[in-house]
Amino acid sequence: MRLSYLLSAACLAATAIPVHAAEISDGKVKIGILNDQSGVYADFGGKWSFEAAKMAVEDFGGTVQGAPIEVISADHQNKPDIASNIARQWYDTEQVDSIMELTTSSVALAVQGISAEKKKIDIVTGAASSDLTGKACSPYGFHWAYDTHALAVGTGGALVKQGGDSWFFLTADYAFGYSLEEQTSNFVKSQGGTVVGAVRHPLATTDYSSFLLQAQSSGAKVVGFANAGLDTANSIKQAAEFGLVAGGQRLAALLFTLAEVHGLGLEAAQGLTLTEGFYWDRDDQSREWAKKFMERTGRMPNMIQAGTYSAVTQYLKAIDKAGTDETEAVAKNLHEMPVEDVFARGGKVGANGRMIYDMYLMEVKKPSESTQPWDYYKVLATIPGDEAYIKPAESGCPLVAK
Amino acid sequence: MIFGIPIQAFLGQLLVGLINGSFYALLSLGLAIIFGLLRVINFAHGAQYMLGAFAGYLLLAHLGIGYWPALILAPLIVGVTGIIIERLALSRLYDIDPLYGLLFTFGLALVLEGVFRYYFGVSGNPYPVPPLLAGGTNLGFMFLPIYRGWVVVASLVICIGVWLAIEKTKFGSYLRAATENPSLVQAFGVNVPLLLTLTYGLGAALAGLAGILAAPVYQVSPLMGSNLIIVVFAVVVVGGMGSILGAIVTGYMLGLAEGLTKVFYPEASNIVIFVIMAIVLLVRPAGLFGKDA
Numbered sequence: 194m195r196l197s198y199l200l201s202a203a204c205l206a207a208t209a210i211p212v213h214a215a216e217i218s219d220g221k222v223k224i225g226i227l228n229d230q231s232g233v234y235a236d237f238g239g240k241w242s243f244e245a246a247k248m249a250v251e252d253f254g255g256t257v258q259g260a261p262i263e264v265i266s267a268d269h270q271n272k273p274d275i276a277s278n279i280a281r282q283w284y285d286t287e288q289v290d291s292i293m294e295l296t297t298s299s300v301a302l303a304v305q306g307i308s309a310e311k312k313k314i315d316i317v318t319g320a321a322s323s324d325l326t327g328k329a330c331s332p333y334g335f336h337w338a339y340d341t342h343a344l345a346v347g348t349g350g351a352l353v354k355q356g357g358d359s360w361f362f363l364t365a366d367y368a369f370g371y372s373l374e375e376q377t378s379n380f381v382k383s384q385g386g387t388v389v390g391a392v393r394h395p396l397a398t399t400d401y402s403s404f405l406l407q408a409q410s411s412g413a414k415v416v417g418f419a420n421a422g423l424d425t426a427n428s429i430k431q432a433a434e435f436g437l438v439a440g441g442q443r444l445a446a447l448l449f450t451l452a453e454v455h456g457l458g459l460e461a462a463q464g465l466t467l468t469e470g471f472y473w474d475r476d477d478q479s480r481e482w483a484k485k486f487m488e489r490t491g492r493m494p495n496m497i498q499a500g501t502y503s504a505v506t507q508y509l510k511a512i513d514k515a516g517t518d519e520t521e522a523v524a525k526n527l528h529e530m531p532v533e534d535v536f537a538r539g540g541k542v543g544a545n546g547r548m549i550y551d552m553y554l555m556e557v558k559k560p561s562e563s564t565q566p567w568d569y570y571k572v573l574a575t576i577p578g579d580e581a582y583i584k585p586a587e588s589g590c591p592l593v594a595k
Numbered sequence: 596m597i598f599g600i601p602i603q604a605f606l607g608q609l610l611v612g613l614i615n616g617s618f619y620a621l622l623s624l625g626l627a628i629i630f631g632l633l634r635v636i637n638f639a640h641g642a643q644y645m646l647g648a649f650a651g652y653l654l655l656a657h658l659g660i661g662y663w664p665a666l667i668l669a670p671l672i673v674g675v676t677g678i679i680i681e682r683l684a685l686s687r688l689y690d691i692d693p694l695y696g697l698l699f700t701f702g703l704a705l706v707l708e709g710v711f712r713y714y715f716g717v718s719g720n721p722y723p724v725p726p727l728l729a730g731g732t733n734l735g736f737m738f739l740p741i742y743r744g745w746v747v748v749a750s751l752v753i754c755i756g757v758w759l760a761i762e763k764t765k766f767g768s769y770l771r772a773a774t775e776n777p778s779l780v781q782a783f784g785v786n787v788p789l790l791l792t793l794t795y796g797l798g799a800a801l802a803g804l805a806g807i808l809a810a811p812v813y814q815v816s817p818l819m820g821s822n823l824i825i826v827v828f829a830v831v832v833v834g835g836m837g838s839i840l841g842a843i844v845t846g847y848m849l850g851l852a853e854g855l856t857k858v859f860y861p862e863a864s865n866i867v868i869f870v871i872m873a874i875v876l877l878v879r880p881a882g883l884f885g886k887d888a
Contacts, residue, residue: 231709233818236718366862395865399813399822402611403857403864406737410604426718426814434724434740434812436731456718456814492716 216517217260218290224250224505225289227276227304228296228319230268233397233422236452238296238319238497240266244490245498246293249505257509258516264505265289271296273303280304284311290518291315293504296497298322298369305334312520314527316508318500321421321448322372323583326547330590333524335546338500339470341369343552343581344447345376347468351554351573352415353384357443361413362391363404363428365420373419373447389413394420401428405435409442417445425449426457433461450495454557454569462569465557471496471536472553472570482535493567496536503536540578543585544593549578607737608858609851614743616850617750618805622823623830623842624754625801628761631837632774632794635685635696640827641820642704643799647673647806649711652722652815662725662811669807670800677799681792689791704820711817719816728811746808753804754843761839770794774837829872835885845883 226243229235243266250262265287269276276295283289284307292308295301296319308315309331316335317325323340360381364370370393378388390411392404405428408416416437418425425446432444446453449467473483473493482502486494494502511526512518532540532548540550555570563569585593622644629637650669654660660668680703688695724742731740761767773780773790781787806820813819830849834841849868856867863870875883 231712231717233717235712236716239716392861394861397818397822398865399819400611400615402614402743403608403854404861406604406607406611407858409738410601410607423717423719423814423816423818430721430814431812434731434742436738436740440738452716453718456716456720456816458721460723461721 216519217258217512218518219288221260221288222257222262222509222512222518223287223289224262224264224508225280225283225292226264226266226294226501227269227279227283227292227300228266228294229271230266232271233424234271234296234319236456237422237450237495238294238501241452241490241492241494241498242294242296242319242501245486245494245502246505248486248489249502249509253506253509257512260518262509269297269300271300273299276300277303277307280307281311284308284313289313291508293317293508294319294497294501296320298325298372299367301325302329305329305331308333314508314520314524316504318504319497321369323376323588324372326543326545326585327583327589328591330545330588330592332546332592333520335504335527335542335548337504337548338496339468339552340547340582341373341376342583343470343576344373344468345380346581347552347554347576348445348447348466349377349380349417350384350576351466352443352445353381353386355443357415357445358384358386359413360386360388360415360417360445361408361411362388362417362419363401363408364391364393365424366393366395369421370419374417377417377419377447394424396424398424399427401431402435404428405432405437408432409435409437409440413442415443415445417447418449419447421448422453423456426453429457429465430461438464450497451493451567451569452495455492455567459558459560459563459569462557463559466573467555467557468552468576469496469555469570470550470552471499472555472572473499474568474570475553475572478535487567499536503532503534506534507532543582543588545585545588545590547582547585547588549582551578552576552581603736604858608854610734610737610739611857612851612854613847614747614850615853616847617747618809618823618846619827619830619850620754620843620846621750621805621808622802622827623834623846624757624839625798625805626827626831627834627837627839627842628757628801629795629798630831631839632770633685633689633696633791634693635688635700635795636693637795637798638697638701638824639680639704639707640700640798640802641822641824642707643673643677643802643820644806644809644823645711645817645820646676646707647803648722648810648813648815648819649715649806650803651807651810652720655722656720662807665807666804670803673803673806674796674800678792678796680799681795685795686788686791704824708817708821715817717816717818719814719819722810722815724811742811746812749808750805753801757801758839758843826868829868833868833872833875833882835882838882838884838886841882841884
């Protein structure tokens with residue numbers, strides 16, 4: 194009796210394994226979402242990005258080439274050493290096939306290095322540094338959503354055009370802040386503007402009044418915040434308090450997304466100019482998807498979360514087309530396939546791994562203009578992808594033939 | 596010109612330093628009172644500060660209770676939760692190694708922060724400046740937001756008030772006596788356990804008060820306390836553990852020192868306080884106002 198039971202179970206199990214699964218390593222596709230889930234960037238991507246990744250898998254049908262898809266996540270606490278340990282463990286012992294999201298540039302650079310060494314695919318949506326597809330590019334590394342160059346061109350360019358030709362920077366004192374300040378400065382100067390000064394503040398500072406007074410006395414027309422997350426929210430709130438805006442200076446939040454606008458409130462955020470690659474209220478398709486996201490998370494997605502959805506979807510499409518999850522074949526497809534989904538329209542991936550697509554220049558609405566919850570943006574302009582992003586040949590990526 | 600910067604900008608920075616010093620003084624005051632009497636290093640102080648700000652925010656968002664009533668209610672709420680925590684848990688740890696009190700309050704802070712982060716996210720929520728104190732005034736050398744001026748005045752009044760209450764009143768004399776020798780004070784018929792409970796409640800309420808005062812200035816965020824608490828500990832150490840006057844004076848002084856660093860070498864502004872702490876500990880291990888053990 195028991196023997197026949199076992200036999201039939203074995204037969205069942207055997208028939209349940211589909212033919213194609215042999216092409217998928219370990220019989221399943223495993224994606225790791227690695228980001229900040231408890232620190233200053235936990236709203237910027239956080240567990241909401243994990244939720245977006247799970248939505249992408251469900252919408253894809255839960256299997257690819259007959260193999261089940263699994264998404265796991267971990268909190269790297271914005272520390273490259275912790276992130277590197279998790280990445281190695283995932284690749285070495287937990288059969289993770291690719292790591293995505295990777296908020297914080299220092300972390301993304303470290304994990305992209307490990308992924309290249311282990312010959313695994315990583316897709317960065319949460320980090321900003323354009324070095325990821327520049328001098329630190331990888332044949333298996335991809336950068337979705339945005340980068341420092343796109344932010345500099347978008348927000349910097351728009352304000353210079355409106356007459357904001359002298360700038361003062363408030364910069365977060367680490368790699369990301371420097372690179373954002375440098376690229377924005379270069380862009381402002383190339384458009385005929387000047388940079389009158391800059392001040393560097395430590396990450397997670399709470400009081401900015403001292404720095405804001407320096408910005409105020411500099412007399413610059415635009416005060417650029419080359420910081421992110423909670424730091425930017427506090428800077429802007431206090432800039433209003435010290436009368437910078439009332440005194441005629443314009444504020445440029447160089448990296449600011451829907452999540453931070455929501456945290457700051459329209460009263461304090463109104464009139465800000467910012468650059469994002471996605472807005473939930475863009476068209477019917479984005480509204481429908483965002484509504485589903487809202488039902489699961491209680492919040493509307495920003496470009497990091499929507500970008501993670503897009504990255505996971507594109508990765509699965511690439512596996513499906515290749516018929517295998519073998520890294521070279523999937524990377525080849527990711528480089529060649531156009532990106533056409535709720536997030537990006539007409540997106541293409543450069544030889545340096547940069548996903549090039551149109552960005553939007555937004556202005557935050559006044560409280561009186563907002564007609565429903567999360568109705569925060571007016572779209573001022575669409576920035577064509579080829580303007581927003583560095584051309585692969587000029588990116589400094591050693592993999593690109595000049 | 597002073598040190599190469601215009602005198603006007605210099606005065607502005609001094610004033611900004613004073614404003615930050617007000618928060619440091621208010622927070623380190625509560626910490627010093629708790630340590631002085633309970634010998635507990637209250638790591639939950641930052642979380643209690645955050646709780647005060649959130650109490651204000653929730654009162655406004657859900658009950659429509661504005662800033663002025665919240666200025667009383669928020670410290671009360673935080674104080675009462677402090678009393679409950681002391682009665683239920685902290686009071687059981689007095690007889691064992693002080694390390695346990697530290698660990699317990701540290702764990703409590705992590706739990707509180709985690710719970711608020713789960714429900715409110717880290718970006719925080721805005722809290723408006725009350726209309727009466729909105730706007731600012733031009734002092735000639737800087738634009739002073741009226742609310743910031745109010746914070747300096749309020750914190751000075753509270754600090755001096757608490758100091759007087761402890762130095763000059765009968766209740767204060769019990770407190771000071773119990774700090775010196777609790778068993779002797781108990782023998783005189785003073786209910787020392789009750790005194791301890793009320794002291795912890797008072798310390799927590801002061802943290803809550805600092806929280807509601809800070810709400811209109813900073814984002815009301817679950818992380819707001821942990822960003823500040825380490826600095827406040829340094830203030831207490833520099834002032835002399837348990838010294839109330841030391842905590843107040845050092846709070847303002849370090850606020851000024853930090854403000855000046857932000858002008859001359861901003862990158863170091865988050866470590867200057869710890870450099871000062873290290874120097875003070877080398878020269879005067881008991882702190883500037885502490886009594887040598």
